[in-house]
Amino acid sequence: MINRRLLALMLRPLMHNRRRLLLAIVLLLTATAMDVMGPWLTKHYIDTYLVPRDLRVEPLTLLLALYVATQGLAALGRYLQTLYFARIALDAVHALRRRVFRHVMHLPQHVHDATPTGEMVARVTNDTDDLRELYVEFLATVLQNLMLLIGILIAMALMDVKLMLIAATLIPVAAVIIWGYQRASGPAAVEVRRLRAGQNARINEAIGGMSVLQAFNQTERFRARYHDLNVAQYHARLHTIRISALLLRSALDLVGVIILAALLIGYGVDSLVGGAEIGVLYAFVTWLGRVSEPLIEITQRFNIFQQAGVAGTRLLSLLDRPQAAAGDDNRAIESADYRLETLAFRHHGADHNTLDDVTLDIPEGRFIGLVGHTGSGKSTLLDLLGGLQPVTKGRLLLDGRPIETLSPSVINTVMASVPQEPFIRSTTLRDNLLMGLEADEASMARALDEAQLRELIDRLPDGLDTPLGERGLTLSTGERQLLALARALLRQPRILLLDEATASVDSLTESRLNRALAGLKGRVTMVVVAHRLSTIARADEVVVMQAGQIIEHGAPGQLLDNPEGAYYRLWHQPSNDLN
Template sequence: MSNANSAKAKSSGSFRLLLSYVFTDRPLFIKAVLLVIVATGFDVVGPILAKIFIDNFIMPNHYPLWPIVGIIVLYIATTVLGTFLHYKQTLKFINIALNAVLDIRRRVFAHVLKLPMAFFDHARTGQLVSRITNDTESIKDIYVQFLSNVLANVILLIGILIAMAILDIRLMLVALLLLPTVMGLIYVYQHLSGKIVAKTRQVRSDINATISESIGGMPVIQATNQQQSKLAQFDAINDDYYATRLKTIKIASYLLRPAISLLNILVLVGVVWLFGQQVVEGVAKIGVLYAYLNYLGRFTEPLGDITQRFSLYQQAMVAGDRIHSLLQEPTIQEHGTLAARIEQGHLSIEHLKFGYRADKPVLHDLTVDIPAGRFFAIVGHTGSGKSTLLSLLLNFYQPQAGAICIDGHSLDEFDHDTLREGVGFIPQEPFILASTLFDNIDMGRGLSQQAVAKAATQARLHDVIAEMPEGYQTQLGEGGLRLSTGQRQQLIIARALAGSPKVLLLDEATANVDSETEQVVQQALNQLRGKVTMIVVAHRLSTISHADHILVLDHGRLIEQGNHHQLMKLEQGRYRSMYQLQQQAKRIQQAESELA
């Protein structure tokens, strides 16, 4: 598909997305349109009443009391009722808009939650946040600022043309000539501004992404004295946003409101000159001229308003394209239907091959059998494929070849909930909710207080929580800063254990804790031996020396396996050299600390 066809398909998809909400609540939309029609009728009646007053009473110098009072009262009533109905109509469209934004934002966030991990490998957090917040908010403008105004103005234009035709068909034709000119201006504006508006939205996302990235990495930025470079990066993006926004404003200033105002003045001069001569010659009436000029002012005002709203329409459509493209991202395919609980936790990996890119495999023909309840460790240098293997065991990615089975069933056979209940994961970097300790362990699973306390006890965290003033209801704040690094890791272990998994995966779980906390974590894990199948990725080899079986990976290949004693007997073994190197570094560190 060509780029033009692709852009056209994307725009039509976003257009359908936006308009679908107009008819979601059909009765509400019909009520809003009826209010627009009735309010327009009241707007159109006013100048006709003024024309009758001028030609029938002022020009003949004839002022009967009750007819004049009746026209004045009717004029005031139509003005008040028209204003009130426009207010009610605006409320209806705002209701449609807010419901649309509410539902689109929910749909987008629900979709993001179902995207595969491969999507987040290249996605930027700030840009995703911008799509879910800023872009969905911009969509509101298409209903409130564009759809309601354009619809009301189109109906008003039709009403004014009908009223003009009643007054003088020739004057109506003069006004009608403005329409193709205005449509041409709108077409030129859309053609010139489309790419610039799209770039503006993208640069705004880049600003959000840069801010989010900088705030998240503030300790590193300040520690490495990168404040000025980050500020320079932000200034460049900010200046780019300013330049693109200025371009859209310039295009709008040339083609939208000022152009319509110029056309309005030219038509007004022509009408006053031609029609004024007829009034002087007695061919036409002053009331008709007044009413026409009134209608002409009202006629060009909706045209100017419509063209002005097209800048908002352009932004909303670009936002709609961005949201539509995000909604088109393929979600995790849940083919599995097996809902039976994982009972044993027997893992088997058969001829596994995987690469983030098909031409660059990370794991090569990996075959391992892990009996239920055993403690297996995975070691290797950086880039050997340890964390990738855990991601495959979690079914975050699909292998290019081979299979991973639990209790004889492929991971694809399990439904999502069953797999997540049966396989627990403890990452290297703890993810802590800005909520209570209880909520962080429960994670919305509806666990009882007893189940949460049991998990905390298994993670050796219950005594720490009991000493806190509010116990399990203690608020942790963002990032769990009220807990130490080791306690945060214990909290993540408690969270994983609360689901009673049969397979527990740990990715460098003790890499960021001190030796004392490491011992506490080790004691917590030792209690699970024989009950849970544990697969531990470790950098510190001393923490997995007591594992039942150790797998040594090198560039995605299994080069050694066995327990600690078996691997240490291999004179030229990779594991032995890694272990001895770490022990030597540990002894040097101890000696330096003693000398200090």
């Protein structure tokens, strides 16, 4: 359903190109006027020169030159207005994509967690591209053919009003056909769009996990699931094609033939009564063909309008999602300490709290280890400390100020994080290390040394300029973790958050990470979610979590002196790992 907000989304970009749009319309009007002149000049030739057999060279040459000039100007006008409409469309889509992508970049984390990557990509690319088709294929075609239709009707009326009224009956019939087409094909267009987004999501999922699919012999199962989507989309598209074939060209062609017959009968009656001119018949038959064609073109473009409507609705649903709240406190961080006061957090749409009644002080420069079994809330707490999720209840203070009041730029100047699955781009190691930061060679070398990565740099063929491949798969898991740590250290943070950085690394990489953390102790506030307890053996304080609550905390040695404590039991379990 096209509503006011959807129309505003689709037509707003045109308002930023009013001058170019006005010029395109002027060119369109000129081309239309020249195009309509063709049958008029031919009618004048037939009735004035051909039928009376007046074949003088001078007037015929002038008439021919005028005909060629008008048709040449019509062709030139159509060419230029097509270029202008294409430019308007590209500018509009460019602006819309920037707007949508900017909005996506500021959506809350829970939206990205709940939305398949392929579907989000389809919103930014496919849906915006459908709006480009709206401007180029639909808007330009409709305006062009609407102007042509009006011009032809005016020319017909000036020549013979009664015959014009006969020809004009094609227009309300076409309007009824367009209405029926919209009603019949609308749901099918929505289904095609939904299945297309599902295909994108399935492709993205399969390619991203191809190594796992092949290792577990699941490629056929995924192929079958994609095949089902493909078949469903095929039938949905076939349904729209059947409706289009029935209600667009076929129906309008039939109506056009009926009206042509009525036109011939009307001309015959006029001939019997008053002797109508043969040139008039030629002009009307020619114009009637051109009346049918614009209507067919307009109706055939309505499927593009429908697709654009569906795409616009999907974009509006994305743009309507509220962005992550950002504070406006731009004062510099003076003390990199945290205070958590009866903190609670509930994930979007969940029916219970993930964290509940968490109270904790983290002084500046302290090394805090977070431990607990899977699902205890460690990573969620780390997200809150990083400002990635909003607090549901209680208070989370950084530098004595609620973290939600601090601007992201202030937080980013003092904080860096190392996720469990590092984000590595398919560019060079240098690009991945800098990640948009400007730093000299000495600063990069210092960060690499602190992260224990010097040996890797010496081993790579092009050093920092070595391409890392898709998702950095040319590096080992441990090397990707160390690169993420080096990237964080290059920013010289005062707060460092690590989420199970040793969960998937070998013993050598773990020892390197431990040495790196030991070198930062006392200088940086560190909160480390530990999968292996050896990672936080030198922590100032260990916090044990269970079911979203802190059940024990204290110095590691102190906790190990209590055989009845939770940390003691975790330390003495066989693997010394938390699962």
